[in-house]
Amino acid sequence: MYRTTFAAILFLSAIPAATAQPSGVGATGGSGLPIPRFVSLKSDRVNMRKGPGTDYPTAWVYRRAGLPLEVIKEFEGWRQVRDADGAAGWVLQSFLSGRRTALVLPWEIKSGAPAPKVALRADDSERSRPVAMIEAGVIANLANCDGRWCRVSIDRFQGYIEQKKLWGVYQGEVVN
Secondary structure, eight states, rough: EOOOOOOOEESOOOOOOOOOOOOOSEEOOTTTTEEEEEEEEEOEEEEEEESTTTTTTTEEEEOOOOOEEEEEEEEETEEEEEEETOOOOEEEGGGGGGOEEEEGGGGGOEEEEEEOEEEESSSSSTOOOEEEEEEEEEEEEEEEEEEEEEEEEHHHHHHHEEEGEEESSSSTEEEE
């Protein structure tokens, strides 16, 4: 019933953190915001319900503030969301934030196997030096994305990860 992902960061050097900026793409929903769009959880305990209301049963309890979710539908103060595993349900809008975050390689996490790692790079190039090695499943705060690379902060580190290695930003999406 609980949905969490635990992952570690292997640090190579220290760089100060940056703050993330919200962004979105697509058609406009009843709130005036784009649909679909990515958001993140404000709290360490958020119920995902089977329908848009407290009378509907709880399908999942998320236990990870900052987890990115994709808003796919709106109904009054409720948002139908989808997570990186494809689970969909309804969350009260007040538990969601426009702060942009992304999961590193969530599709690479296999039960019982060591988590793969990706380099957090000093610059937006495969040849750039690694700042840290980041395990699949780590939450990254998005600062900006140019459609190919995203500048992210993770803990007290910041650097670049290829956009295609992140869940929480659309392919080719520019985030400012």
